[in-house]
Amino acid sequence: MNAIEENAIELRHVSRWYGNVVAVNDVSMTVGPGITGLLGPNGAGKTTLLTMMAGFLAPSRGELTVAGQPSWRHPGVFRLLGLVPERDSVYAFLTGLDFVRSTAKLHRLADPDAAARRAIGIVNMADAQDRRISTYSKGMRQRIKVAAALVHDPRILLLDEPFNGMDPRQRLVMMDLFERMAQEGRTIVFSSHILEEVERMSGTIQVIVGGRLAASGDFRAIRRLMTSRPHVFLVRSSADRALGAALIGRPAVSGVELTPRGLQVRTSDFGTFTREIAGLCKDGGIALREVRPSDESLESVFSYLVAT
Amino acid sequence: MSVLLNPVVLRITLRAALGRKRALVFALVPTVLLGITVLLKLVAHSPVWPAEFLGVFGFSVVLPLTSLIIGTSVLGAEIDDGSIVHLLATPVSRLGVVISKFAAAVILTILFGAIPEFLAGAIAKGFGDRLTIGLLAGALLASVAYNALFVMLSLLTTRAIAVGLLYLLVWEGLLGNLIGGVRVLSIGQYSVGVANSIAHTSALNSHLTARTAIIMAVAVTLATLAVAVRRLSSFALKGESV
Numbered sequence: 001m002n003a004i005e006e007n008a009i010e011l012r013h014v015s016r017w018y019g020n021v022v023a024v025n026d027v028s029m030t031v032g033p034g035i036t037g038l039l040g041p042n043g044a045g046k047t048t049l050l051t052m053m054a055g056f057l058a059p060s061r062g063e064l065t066v067a068g069q070p071s072w073r074h075p076g077v078f079r080l081l082g083l084v085p086e087r088d089s090v091y092a093f094l095t096g097l098d099f100v101r102s103t104a105k106l107h108r109l110a111d112p113d114a115a116a117r118r119a120i121g122i123v124n125m126a127d128a129q130d131r132r133i134s135t136y137s138k139g140m141r142q143r144i145k146v147a148a149a150l151v152h153d154p155r156i157l158l159l160d161e162p163f164n165g166m167d168p169r170q171r172l173v174m175m176d177l178f179e180r181m182a183q184e185g186r187t188i189v190f191s192s193h194i195l196e197e198v199e200r201m202s203g204t205i206q207v208i209v210g211g212r213l214a215a216s217g218d219f220r221a222i223r224r225l226m227t228s229r230p231h232v233f234l235v236r237s238s239a240d241r242a243l244g245a246a247l248i249g250r251p252a253v254s255g256v257e258l259t260p261r262g263l264q265v266r267t268s269d270f271g272t273f274t275r276e277i278a279g280l281c282k283d284g285g286i287a288l289r290e291v292r293p294s295d296e297s298l299e300s301v302f303s304y305l306v307a308t
Numbered sequence: 309m310s311v312l313l314n315p316v317v318l319r320i321t322l323r324a325a326l327g328r329k330r331a332l333v334f335a336l337v338p339t340v341l342l343g344i345t346v347l348l349k350l351v352a353h354s355p356v357w358p359a360e361f362l363g364v365f366g367f368s369v370v371l372p373l374t375s376l377i378i379g380t381s382v383l384g385a386e387i388d389d390g391s392i393v394h395l396l397a398t399p400v401s402r403l404g405v406v407i408s409k410f411a412a413a414v415i416l417t418i419l420f421g422a423i424p425e426f427l428a429g430a431i432a433k434g435f436g437d438r439l440t441i442g443l444l445a446g447a448l449l450a451s452v453a454y455n456a457l458f459v460m461l462s463l464l465t466t467r468a469i470a471v472g473l474l475y476l477l478v479w480e481g482l483l484g485n486l487i488g489g490v491r492v493l494s495i496g497q498y499s500v501g502v503a504n505s506i507a508h509t510s511a512l513n514s515h516l517t518a519r520t521a522i523i524m525a526v527a528v529t530l531a532t533l534a535v536a537v538r539r540l541s542s543f544a545l546k547g548e549s550v
Contacts, residue, residue, distance in 0.1 A: 054397065056545040073541055076399050083397040085545075087390035091320060093327045099394075105316045106398035148394060 008032050009053050009156065009187065014062035016048050023048040025211040026062070031189055035182045035203030038191040039222075045211040046191035047086060050160050053189065054083045066156065079107070082149035086160035086191075088141055092134035096125055096144045099133060100151055107152040119147040124173060138165030146174065157181065159190040163197055175201055231270040234294040235277070236262035238287035246280045264294065314400055317408035321382050325416055333377060334416065338424030341370050345428040358432035359511035362443055366425045367499050371450040372476045374421035375413070379458025380468040382409045382416075383540075387462065393545065402540040406459065406533060413455040422447035439507040446503030453495045453525040460532040463539040491515045498525040 009031040016024040024045045038046045051057040052064055055071030064070060071077045091099055100119055104112035120129050123143040133141060142165050149157060157178075163171045178188050178201065192198050198205055198219065205222050207215040215222055237243045240263050244256045247265055252273040255266035267273035274291070281288040325331060344365070348357055383406075386392040395405060425447040429440035457475075461468040476496075483490045484497065491497040497514070501521030504514035516524075 051545050056393070056396070056543065058542075058544065075396070075402065078397055078399045081397075083393070085390070085393045085397075087393070089390040090394060091324065091391055093323060094320070102316050102320060103394065103398065106314070106395065106400045108399075145394075149397070 008067065009189065010063075010065045011049075011053075012063040014049075014052065014059045014064050016045075016052060016057065016060045022211050024052070024059075027208075027211075027213045028062075029206055029213060029216065031187060031204075033182065033185045033187050035178060035188045035190070035201050037198040037201055037203060037205045038189065038208055039195065039198045039205050040191075040193060040208035040214075042193055044193075044208045046193075046208050047160055048211075049208065050158050050189065050191055054081065054158055078154075079152070080154055081156045081158065082152065082154035084142075084145050084149045084157070084159040084162055086164070088138065088165075090133050090141060090145060093132060095130050095132055096120060096136070096140075096147070097129040099144060100129075100147045103148040104151045109152060115151050115153075116147075119151040120144075122150060122177060123147045124170075139167055139170050142166055143170065143174070154186070156187040157189070159188070161192060162190050163192065163194075171197070172200075231267050231273075232294045233265045233267065233270075233273070234262050234290070234292045235265055235288070236290040237281065238289070239284070242284055243277075243281065243286050243288075246284055247277070250276055250280075252276060262290070312404060312407045313411055314404040314408045317395065317400070317405055318412050320395075321409055321412035322415065324385070325378065325382065325412065330377070330381065334374060334420040337370050337373055338420050341365065341424050341428050342431070345431050349431055356509070356511040358429065359439055359507065359509045362425065362428055362432065362439075363500060363503070363512040366428065366443060367446060367450065367496055367503070368481070370425060371417070371421045371447055371499065372454055372480070372496060375417050375451060375454030376458055376469060376472045376476065378416045378420070379413045379455040380462045380472060382413045382462075383459055384462030384466075384468050388466070390545075392543075396540075396543060402543075403537050406537045406540055410455055410459050410533060410536075413459060414451050417451040417455055418448065422451050439509065442503040442505070442507030442512075445506055446499035446501075449502050449522070449525050450495060450499035453498060453529050456529040456532040456536075457495065460536040460539070463536050463543075488515070492520070492524060493528075495525065495528065497521070498528075 011027055011029050014024060014027050015022065027049065038049060040046050048057065052059055053066065053071060055066070055074060055077055058072045064072070066077050067080050069077065071081075094102065097116060097120065101112050101116035104115040109115045117126070120126055123146050125140065125143050125147060128136065128140060133144060136144065142162065146159070146162065163174065166174065178190070182188050182203065190201070203218070205217065205219055206213060207222060215225060235243065240258060244258055244263050247253045247263070248256045250273070252267050252269040253265060254268050257264040265273070277291065278288065344361070348361060383392070386395070422444060426440060426444040429437065429443040433439050458468065458472050461471055465471055479490065480494045480496045484494045497516050498521040500512050500514045501516035502518050504512040505518030
């Protein structure tokens with residue numbers, strides 16, 4: 001088995017359902033060394049996918065292998081794999097060092113103490129390692145979970161919403177860490193519902209919506225898909241009706257609706273639209289008060305991606 | 309041995325149990341047992357009260373209830389709050405996890421159930437008395453067999469305490485008294501049987517021979533642990549955000 005196979009996670013037509021609810025629907029992907037972000041709104045199926053990759057859930061249909069073997073009912077896979085679950089529950093009565101050292105012992109590492117201190121150092125938690133986890137902030141608990149997942153130096157790291165609760169500085173430190181690990185040839189898979197987190201981490205993005213793989217590629221490819229979609233803006237001005245009449249004749253504008261909150265403008269070319277609207281207002285002596293994208297929520301972006 | 313018993317799992321489980329307020333709950337029932345025993349020692353005149361009280365209250369209430377609370381929580385509490393993932397996201401064998409959790413439950417039940425039963429016997433009759441030794445032997449057997457059953461239940465259902473109570477009240481308490489055959493499948497009867505084989509007193513109301521009791525207890529323990537291991541090997545995380 002070569003190094004790439006050893007680090008690879010492969011899903012072939014994987015589905016998972018709970019009763020009548022389909023959580024993951026016919027997903028096929030190969031995840032190799034580097035960073036892969038699973039991006040999608042809450043409830044999209046990201047956790048179910050990661051849980052299946054970690055072997056804590058059997059696919060209802062399809063095949064899922066980690067380093068060439070199914071992870072379900074194969075705890076041996078954790079020699080290669082580290083998991084940072086989303087749930088915040090850890091053994092709160094242990095100190096951070098106790099917790100990570102215990103994990104090192106469960107992995108039967110030769111020097112559990114040294115491995116634990118090394119992993120704690122990587123996540124910058126040495127100062128707090130002798131405190132009970134119950135006294136940690138959410139971000140600190142998140143980092144000690146990452147330390148425990150890293151303690152055996154895994155080739156593959158699965159992280160479910162790893163940046164939850166971390167402050168921006170901690171987030172950057174973690175992102176740098178994951179990028180370094182990816183450059184060393186490791187496979188890092190993380191889930192997020194926040195576009196900016198995924199944007200910051202270079203690598204492949206798998207967009208999951210409604211249990212399906214909606215799009216995949218690098219961030220720029222995903223971004224292009226998003227920017228070329230129709231945008232809806234809410235525009236408020238001193239003369240909404242006049243501005244609406246002027247806008248409707250522009251090629252970049254595909255629809256205008258006068259609403260009590262202002263003008264709702266649909267555009268297929270938001271770059272041109274945002275440049276033109278200023279000129280139109282100036283020419284017509286209209287005071288422009290607000291131009292606000294009304295559909296920038298991630299969910300609307302995702303639903304667009306699914307529809308295309 | 310180390311394949312079966314994982315010292316890290318055992319240590320974390322004991323720390324979790326003894327560090328929580330739950331330890332106070334564990335201590336409640338044996339405290340009542342010892343309190344009543346002291347009281348009876350002072351006021352009771354019947355010569356059979358130690359066997360009657362410690363046989364009935366000890367083997368029908370103290371040991372089963374203590375085992376129920378402990379046995380369902382050693383794995384059940386971690387499954388409920390999700391912390392079990394940190395244990396299972398390692399290559400440690402599922403057999404080792406079950407045996408270590410079971411061992412922790414047995415140790416705790418001996419501490420909070422069997423030793424108080426022995427001390428109560430000693431208060432009533434003295435340390436060297438046949439009844440005291442019999443009560444200890446029966447209590448040790450109960451600590452093992454009940455916990456195997458309750459650890460298994462905690463892996464089979466999220467309502468392990470309710471199901472365990474049903475078993476104790478309906479199967480052992482009600483049907484065990486009405487139908488003779490049920491006694492062969494009653495952990496309470498195994499412990500009374502073993503206790504009586506040493507104490508030899510009709511007041512213990514035993515229906516099984518020591519041989520039958522021990523063979524059945526071993527069979528029940530092995531069978532329930534085997535089911536627990538099988539169940540944990542297929543442990544599935546319930547996705548919160550599927």
